[in-house]
Amino acid sequence: MTATMSQVGGIVRRKEDPALIQGRGVYVDDIKLNGELTVAFVRSPFARARIISIDTSAALAIPGVRAVYTIDDVRSLGPLLAQIPIGKLRPLLADGVVNHVGEAVAMVVAEDRYQAEDGAEAVVVEYDQLPASVGLKFSATDEVKIHDDLDSNILHTWVSHDWWPGVFELEDHRPAIAAAKERDDVVIVSQEMVNQRLIPVAIEPRAVLADWSHGYDRVTLYTSSQIPHAVAGAIAKTFGLPVNGVHVIAPEVGGGFGCKLNVYPDEVLVCFASHKLEAPVRWTETRREAGYSTIQGRGWIGTATITGTRDGEILGYELDALADMGAYSQNFTVAIPVLGLYVASGQYNIPLAWSVKCVATNTQTTDAYRGAGRPEAAYYLERAIDMFATEIGMHPGDVRKKNFFKKEDFPATVPIGLTMDSGDYVTNLDKLLESSDYAGLKAMQEQARSEGRYVGVGLSTYVEVCGFGPSILAEFGFGWDGYGLPSSFSGSGLVRINPDGSATVFIGTGPSGQGHETTWAQIVSDRLGIAMEMIRVAHGDTTDSPMGIGTFGSRSAAVDGAATYEAAEKVRSKASELVAHMLEASAEDVRFADGGAHIVGTPGHKVTWAEIAEVAYKPHKGPEGMEAGLEAHAVFSPGNATWPFGSHIAVVEVDVETGNVDILRYLAMDDCGNVISPMIVDGQIHGGIAQGIGQALFEEAVYDENGNLLSGSLVDYPLPTASDLPMFELDRTVTPTDVNPLGVKGIGEAGTIGSAQTLVNAVVDALAPLGVKHIDMPLRPKKVWQAIQDAQEA
Amino acid sequence: MYPRSFDYVAAGSIEEAVGVLASNPGAKVMSGGMSLIPMMKLRLLSPETVVDIGRIGGLDTIEDKGDYISIGALVRHGAVASSALIGEHAKALQQAASWTGDPQVRNRGTLCGALAHADLAADTPAAALALGATMVAQGPGGTREIAAADFFVDSLMSALSPDEILVEARIPKRGGGSAYDKLGRRGGHSDYAVAGVAAWVSVSDGVVADCSIGITGVGTKPTLAVGSMEAMTGQGANGITAAADRALEGVTVLEDLYGSEAYKSHLAKVYTRRALEQAFAAAG
């Protein structure tokens, strides 16, 4: 076996890839239990209707169909738990009314999925169709109020100066901005923009399999989830079990992007059915129904306004927006805009007035989707800044630099009251402007224009907030209390040296492809000098992993990674004493490397990890009075979030005759602090940018006015593929944080947060000679072409 | 995405497959399954019997028959795209096949399956029209030939009767030059055509002696652009733009998620012009 010693920062191959790329990974759908039953759902064809009757008799007559359940069977278990109980919580199955197309009305359990689907087709539901409220502006009028027991479709309004009354005392910037607008030396740019709804489309759809053991009064739930412990909490709370009565296993998870950061009705319902029918019960989402059974993201319309002087000083940034919540509130639904609010003023030291209304519509629920509020915030801000720069004829980089917090301003408190610990935005942007030869790109654009070609150069910067802390912030509704798992952003890690000298690392995260097995092994290998091949990273099983809140919000490395680092330090410290005893030296002189330990200055004088472990597990061989064994657990509670940032540039060419956009180059300069695993960080940025470009150019959840999802299949929901994207040219600056001992900041969402507006800025820049000022995403050729026609007519 | 129940027959010969189709009006033939299976999974189509011709030997050849190229029923898009013979004599078809779907789809989906499926936004039908392909259909009474111009009847409807199998597509070697150009749904050449145009021209003394143009994506079915064909004949390169302006004669343009009627009408003209320009250059 090869022995790969990796230090933090070393480039290593991903430990998880051999299984995954050979198709030998184990996902929920690969796990087969004896006597399994399977579920299909009857789904509503209407966006809003009263249910008059449900006739299940024909379905029950189909061979193999074992049961059909409706809300009457499960009402006492609902509604679905959520952290932020604002809005209408989702019933486990439609309760008298349906509120979006595809809402589950009944659940058919059969011996195989084909029978279950035939059964679902045979259930006769009589509906009385009601007018639907679809479209943010329409829904906000309350002309059709969706829920009888709520006052309005507007569920809540988040405002920047008073978003958490009683906790943050904030200055209201609105009077100052209003005053600035009265000045006659200011320029005001204002634009209404859509940040369209997206469908997450993880490559592995959601899948659940419940096995209720009556003998032990315990349920095992296999689920494709980012949050195994939270699922256990929610299922326990729902069924009145102690949390140790629920065993959740999230094996390989094929992508999540936030859409597996919810406890869904199906997770509860398969447990219910397994209990009732005394058999394992499975449901695997089909790609088609994912548009109805899994949360969606984004869906904002808002007007961004910048007031500033002609020399580029920004005197106020305002956003007035509506955000689409869908019909029901689930886990974080109404809180998602708050994550945008945290970075509403970006990396700028500027007055802010933000107001986002959360509006219910007769569509699928929205919740966290890669970036969750922050891509929306960055989009509005960075589009507006670009328009402002164009309006005053200033270099878009110069406008940004003029208003940035400067390196010496940190720690810097933003208008909504949070404090960014570190940042060096000017250096980062300058490095990108230089490495991209921005001036050269603009010269190339001029040359192209003289040849009748429409080339554009787009720039955006961003700051993101992730790896949340301090713990008090969790009281806002991010603490899993709703799921019966009171917590507060802490992460944990357990490092065990096995008696043979190999190491097993147990973590409480819920990776879905990010490469935690590699990254965590690097952290431990770096601390202990154990070869990567001798380290196994275990996760996703709530009985053998330490308590953890899951993988989301770009938090895992910065929080659970830091905890694992500290656990490894504890092991190192104990092992140092063991080695000192074995080699008759002093513990301070022990060094760990190359699969063992030696005494500083005498590299020949060494022991292997197997030898150290043997002594650790045989107390009579170790130092007098030392506790046997060699493992340590640590919990890390971050004192602040981390604040990664960066700058992106896109170069595009637009075929003005057809509206087709061709991406010529894409460059990114990100700063996630210290880098543990460069290849994994680059991979995260690649995927993030691809998703941002997907939003900018291709993707859109399109609903018609009756609430039908017109783009529910991948035929009509185009996703970017490798062949649609250029080579990404990545580089970085390194501004470590001292919020955690690794100096790392999250990188999972940064690419997405930085990229959509970079593309739009580039396309608008390309079309500036034609008078185009803005085009709403996705920039499909038809829209680009239409914008050109409209600008020409104007 | 679970089909209704159906019977499956793996045919050993075309004759056997035709026999099953003839005796069972609810049967459907499957070649690559790239379109049939998704439609069955969505329960948009629920044949009682699926007759799989995919295991029949000898149907996957591309052959030079002197005055035409014979493409067998099981020739995949990928094979069409990489065939030097087709590249030499039927560039438009090669381009259309190479811009169909992704590598997986091109390695499973067949040219004949795509033609028989007659999707209104499929690429290769436009090339079959422009190149004057002949479809060879085999039914219970033997084989018959159908001109491409008569083959695409309506959206998802070809001239094949339910008990006929498209066993071969013949591409005449007519000389001249051809080209296919398109705007895909994901932009560039990616995905189904928002608008796709194939053109074939033969040029003598700098003017077009003969030409045909097939349009896909914009209307209810892949169609010959008869107006542009008429306008182009007898013209040199400088007649291309005017000819392209007549691209929509006989075409009913449909609005969809990818474009308004006005936009798609505009694209039809743009791509007719571009395809003609490229075909003209290739012919010269």
Ligand SMILES: Cc1cc2nc3c(=O)[nH]c(=O)nc-3n(C[C@H](O)[C@H](O)[C@H](O)COP(=O)(O)OP(=O)(O)OC[C@H]3O[C@@H](n4cnc5c(N)ncnc54)[C@H](O)[C@@H]3O)c2cc1C
């Ligand atoms: C992801 C994806 C992307 C795609 N992208 C594109 C694209 O960009 N452009 C494009 O043009 N197409 C695209 N397609 C469609 C693809 O090209 C067709 O599905 C495929 O070529 C059809 O051929 P097949 O052999 O798979 O036919 P099948 O799916 O087997 O059959 C399709 C239909 O034709 C009938 N049929 C098949 N063979 C015969 C025959 N020999 N005789 C009579 N009837 C027959 C079947 O009964 C069925 O009704 C895409 C498909 C997928 C799945």
